[in-house]
Structure formats: structure tokens, C-alpha cells
Amino acid sequence: MRKYALLISLLIIISAINLNAQDDNEKQLLKQFHSITSEEMSGWLEKLCSPEFNGRLSGTPEFVASAEWVASKLKEWNIKPAGDNNSYFQWFKWPYTIINETGSLTLNLRLSDGSVIRKNYQYPNDFYPGMNSGSGEITAEVVFVGFGVTAPELNYDDYKGIDVKGKIVLMNRDVPHTDPRNPEYKKWVAYCYHQYKLENAVRHGAAGMLYVDGASANPNITYDPSIIVCGIGPQPLEDIFAGIKTTNKALIEKIRASFKPASFNTGKVMTIKANTTRVNEGRACNVIGYIEGTDPVLKNEVILIGGHLDAVGNAGRVVNGALDNGSGVVDIMGAAKALAQSEIKTKRSIAFIFIGGEEVGLIGSKVYTANPSFPVGKSVVFINLDMVGNGTGFYVSAGSSYKEYLKYFEQANAKYIHRPMRTAAPEAGEYYGRPRSDEVVFRTAGFRTMAMWTTEATKKVYYHLPGDDTDAVTIDIMEDVAKMIYLALTEMANDPEIKF
Ligand SMILES: [Zn+2]
Numbered sequence: 001m002r003k004y005a006l007l008i009s010l011l012i013i014i015s016a017i018n019l020n021a022q023d024d025n026e027k028q029l030l031k032q033f034h035s036i037t038s039e040e041m042s043g044w045l046e047k048l049c050s051p052e053f054n055g056r057l058s059g060t061p062e063f064v065a066s067a068e069w070v071a072s073k074l075k076e077w078n079i080k081p082a083g084d085n086n087s088y089f090q091w092f093k094w095p096y097t098i099i100n101e102t103g104s105l106t107l108n109l110r111l112s113d114g115s116v117i118r119k120n121y122q123y124p125n126d127f128y129p130g131m132n133s134g135s136g137e138i139t140a141e142v143v144f145v146g147f148g149v150t151a152p153e154l155n156y157d158d159y160k161g162i163d164v165k166g167k168i169v170l171m172n173r174d175v176p177h178t179d180p181r182n183p184e185y186k187k188w189v190a191y192c193y194h195q196y197k198l199e200n201a202v203r204h205g206a207a208g209m210l211y212v213d214g215a216s217a218n219p220n221i222t223y224d225p226s227i228i229v230c231g232i233g234p235q236p237l238e239d240i241f242a243g244i245k246t247t248n249k250a251l252i253e254k255i256r257a258s259f260k261p262a263s264f265n266t267g268k269v270m271t272i273k274a275n276t277t278r279v280n281e282g283r284a285c286n287v288i289g290y291i292e293g294t295d296p297v298l299k300n301e302v303i304l305i306g307g308h309l310d311a312v313g314n315a316g317r318v319v320n321g322a323l324d325n326g327s328g329v330v331d332i333m334g335a336a337k338a339l340a341q342s343e344i345k346t347k348r349s350i351a352f353i354f355i356g357g358e359e360v361g362l363i364g365s366k367v368y369t370a371n372p373s374f375p376v377g378k379s380v381v382f383i384n385l386d387m388v389g390n391g392t393g394f395y396v397s398a399g400s401s402y403k404e405y406l407k408y409f410e411q412a413n414a415k416y417i418h419r420p421m422r423t424a425a426p427e428a429g430e431y432y433g434r435p436r437s438d439e440v441v442f443r444t445a446g447f448r449t450m451a452m453w454t455t456e457a458t459k460k461v462y463y464h465l466p467g468d469d470t471d472a473v474t475i476d477i478m479e480d481v482a483k484m485i486y487l488a489l490t491e492m493a494n495d496p497e498i499k500f
Contacts, residue, residue, distance in 0.1 A: 028343040029490065032338040032343075032344075033338070035338055036483050038475045044333055045322060045475070048321075048322075049321070051318070054318055055320060055321065056310050056311040057096060057312065058219070059094040060096055060279075063284055063356065067354070071289070074088060078340055079290065080289060082289055082373040082374070089288075090364075091283055091284075091285045092364070094284040094356075094360065095278065096360075097219075098276060100275040103275055104271070105120070105127040105230055106118050106121070106273075107121075107236065107268065108271060121232075124215060124317060124466060126232065127230045129230055129274055130211070130229025131218055131221065133227070135276040135277065138168060138271065140167045142210065142240055143164050143168065143266065144264055145158040145170065146252070146262055148172075148200055150203075151191055154187055156176065157261060160261060162265070164201070164206045165205035166205065168207065169206040169208070170210045175191050176256050194220055195222040197211075198222045198229065199222055208228045209227055209228070210229075210270070217313065217319050218312070219312050220360050223278060229272075230272050230274070285364075287309065289336070289351070290350060290352065291339055293349040301348045302349045302378055303348060304374070305335070305351070305352055305353070305485065305489070306332070306352065306384060307328030307332055308355040308357075309354040311359060319465060320469050321468055322389075322473050323387050324464070324468055327387060327473050328386050328388045330478060331385055331481040332354070332485070334482025335483075338482070344490055346490060347493060347496075355368070358438055362437075379447055380492070380498060382439070382447045384449065384450070385452050387453055387454075389475070390454055390461065390477075391455050391457045391477060392419065392420065392454075392456045392458060394422070394454060394481070395424070395452065396410075396421065396450065396451075397452075398450045402449075404498070404499040408489075409421070409452075411491065417484055417487075419477070420455070459473070
């Protein structure tokens with residue numbers, strides 16, 4: 001009997017120790033959890049959106065300054081550098097264009113008596129200066145060229161039988177084909193890119209280009225000094241089609257139904273003025289830091305979390321990119337600081353990548369995946385955050401094969417955060433079958449990937465527009481995103497076995 005009594009009291013003591021250890025663990029976990037505050041995070045967001053960074057356009061000294069600031073925070077939190085030569089930075093050359101003035105867009109209407117009346121359009125609602133436009137002024141007739149595509153192998157040419165030399169071409173985004181699930185669509189992908197469309201216009205001798213893109217900032221377009229470019233909104237488009245018995249929308253639908261171009265001379269004369277300076281010696285970078293794991297073996301496995309740091313710059317009015325993607329950057333910073341200062345040390349390593357060059361063509365993620373700081377084979381997952389700070393709910397996706405990864409986030413939310421959360425395993429970040437996010441670049445390079453965003457937006461989204469400022473985000477959900485990442489990554493990095 002005494003023997004049993006002894007055994008039982010021993011068991012009680014052991015389980016008490018265990019419970020204590022568990023309590024301590026949870027205490028430590030929650031201590032860091034509560035250290036993540038929206039006050040601190042909004043301070044960081046304000047810094048990212050401050051005039052000194054001027055819209056963080058890749059290539060500019062202001063982008064570099066924002067990268068240096070993020071790196072200084074990583075250093076402050078004792079997060080180790082994982083960029084080039086033991087620095088936080090992975091550099092690449094990136095020329096850029098300064099928009100000296102917003103320029104102008106004017107319709108010149110010739111009346112029957114020969115006089116001309118001019119209608120000037122307003123920046124930024126009616127037109128947006130081409131962010132890699134050549135500098136100068138062009139007055140010429142506007143020629144509608146559909147999608148601006150020349151694809152002989154597809155028996156399709158928007159420029160066939162129409163002379164655009166010295167003229168202004170008017171074209172739309174995307175391509176005639178609209179169904180990415182159709183295998184035929186793949187053949188069209190190369191013609192989707194803004195770069196291609198501009199280069200094709202130049203090949204055909206156009207001197208100006210009007211891009212139907214809702215008049216928004218688009219630095220993801222080729223620079224060619226011989227062509228003056230601007231984006232246009234609904235009003236000038238309506239005026240171009242005035243007196244013509246069709247609309248841009250109707251023509252697009254017609255082309256899409258028939259796969260036959262519908263190009264024509266509009267007879268309208270417009271003037272585009274641009275004042276730009278090209279800077280060839282620009283450079284940009286990724287900022288990379290990591291927390292080294294404590295397990296001698298598992299520390300070689302790295303969980304990567306990243307989001308793009310760059311935004312679309314200043315074309316007269318700054319686009320501070322608070323939601324796109326100051327939100328993702330600040331979410332990661334909040335989690336990074338908490339993870340770095342946590343008393344719970346993780347077995348695996350965790351790396352933070354603040355990506356440059358996203359808005360100019362997913363350049364930073366291509367640079368990283370071509371020359372990764374940690375081997376692909378040892379990278380557990382890359383988690384991308386883009387526009388994660390407007391709404392009341394979460395969306396967490398895991399590329400279709402990695403459903404197991406969702407559980408760390410589901411558990412964190414169920415236990416501590418309690419937000420509406422949707423999870424899925426779709427191929428996120430793809431749009432019409434071509435990469436539209438850093439996540440897809442990583443996946444294409446062989447990384448397992450996930451992505452996070454916020455749902456049920458409660459504020460207006462100013463996508464690539466001057467309104468994307470600190471008041472365009474909901475800071476309380478950003479705090480919760482940072483907390484969820486902190487919790488989920490702590491669990492994931494300490495899980496003895498992660499199922500792939
Ligand atoms: Zn973005």
C-alpha cells in the first residue's frame with residue numbers, strides 16, 4: 001500500500017511540474033503576444049508612408065532609405081542578417097524614371113469653321129502619367145488598337161492594315177482570350193504583359209500610347225524614350241468615342257467573341273505632355289534577416305515569411321502604399337520583433353524577406369529565388385503577405401499540396417484571436433494564368449508557398465492610387481495578423497515533425 005501511495009504522490013508531483021512548465025510556456029507565449037500592439041505598428045506604418053520614402057519606388061534613393069530603415073529595426077531586435085556579404089541587403093540594379101511634373105492630356109476638337117477647342121483632363125482621375133514615359137509632347141490622331149497584340153502564330157494582329165506611325169495608340173490591358181483554364185490560353189500569356197504592349201507599339205512606330213487602365217500608377221512598364229505614355233480613365237475614353245457608333249467596351253466584347261481585331265482611326269486628335277527624367281544608375285534590394293533555430297539539426301530548416309516593401313512612387317501626388325504593401329511589411333515586423341524577443345526559442349530558423357522590385361515586375365522575388373539565402377530544399381515554406389490590413393477577417397491559403405500548414409494558423413486563431421477565418425488550398429496569386437504575385441514566383445522556383453490576406457474590407461481600396469495612405473488601413477486587424485503569425489510560426493518552428 002505504502003508503495004502505491006509513494007508512486008501516486010510522485011505522479012502528482014510530476015504532473016504538477018508538467019502543468020507548471022506548460023503554464024510557464026503559455027505565460028511566455030502570451031507575454032510576447034501582448035507585446036504586439038497596434039500603437040507601435042501604426043508608428044512603423046507612418047514611418048513607411050512618410051515623405052522621406054516618397055512612395056518607395058524601386059530604384060530610387062528613397063526606396064533604399066526605406067530598406068535601410070527596415071534593416072535598422074531588424075538589427076535593433078538582434079535578428080541576424082541573411083543578405084549579401086553578411087549584410088541585410090540583397091542588391092540588384094534597377095533604373096527608374098522621375099516624374100518631374102504630372103504633364104497633361106488634352107483633346108483637340110476641330111470645329112467646322114476650322115477653329116480648335118481644347119479640353120484638358122484632370123490628374124489623377126482622368127489620366128495618370130506613364131511612370132516610365134519618355135519625356136516630351138506629342139499631338140497626333142488616336143488610333144484604337146484593341147489589345148495592342150501582334151501574334152502571327154495565333155493569326156491575330158491588332159496592327160494589321162492600320163498605320164500608327166507617329167500616332168497615338170489607344171489600347172486595353174490583357175488579351176482577347178479570357179479563360180485561363182482553357183489550354184489555348186497559355187499561348188496568349190506572353191502578350192498580356194504591359195512591357196510587351198509598349199514594345200509592340202514602339203515597333204509599329206507609335207509616338208504616343210494611351211492605356212485603358214483606370215488611370216492608376218503603373219511602374220511595371222518598359223521605358224522607351226521614343227514614346228509618350230499615359231493611363232486614362234473613363235472621361236477621355238468616352239470623349240474619344242463621342243460621335244462614333246460604338247464604345248471601347250463594346251469593341252472589346254466583339255474582339256473577345258470573334259478573335260478578330262477591330263482597330264480603326266478614331267479621327268480624334270489628342271496631346272500628351274510628359275516631363276520625365278530617366279535615371280540609369282538606380283538600385284534596389286531585398287532586406288533579409290533571420291532568427292537562427294536552437295536545434296542542431298532542425299535549425300537548418302527555415303520558415304520564410306515575406307512581403308514586398310516597395311510601392312509605386314510619386315507621379316505628382318505620392319502613392320504611399322499603406323495597404324499595398326506597408327500593411328504586409330508592418331505585419332511581418334510586428335511578428336518578427338515578437339519572435340526575436342520571445343523567451344520561447346524555436347527549433348527551426350525563421351527568415352524575414354522584405355522584397356524590393358515587386359511593383360516593377362516581381363524583380364526582388366526573382367532575384368531571391370535565383371540566389372536564395374537558404375537552400376530551397378531546406379525552406380519549409382514561403383509565406384507571402386500582400387495587402388494584409390483592410391477588413392475584419394483573415395484568408396489563409398496554402399498552395400494545394402500543403403493543407404497541413406493551415407492548421408498552425410487555424411489553431412492560433414481558434415485559441416487566441418477569434419476572427420472569421422477562411423482557409424483554402426487554391427493556387428492563389430495567379431491571374432489569367434500568369435504570375436501576379438511574389439508567391440507565384442517562389443512556387444514556380446520550387447518553394448512550397450502560402451499567402452495571407454484580409455477579407456471583408458471596411459475601407460475603400462485605393463489600388464495604386466494616391467489615396468492609399470495610413471488612413472486606408474484597419475490597424476486593429478494588422479495587430480491580429482502579426483499576432484497570428486507570431487503564434488503560428490512559434491508552433492510551426494517547434495513542431496517535431498512537419499508534414500509536407
Ligand atoms: Zn502589392
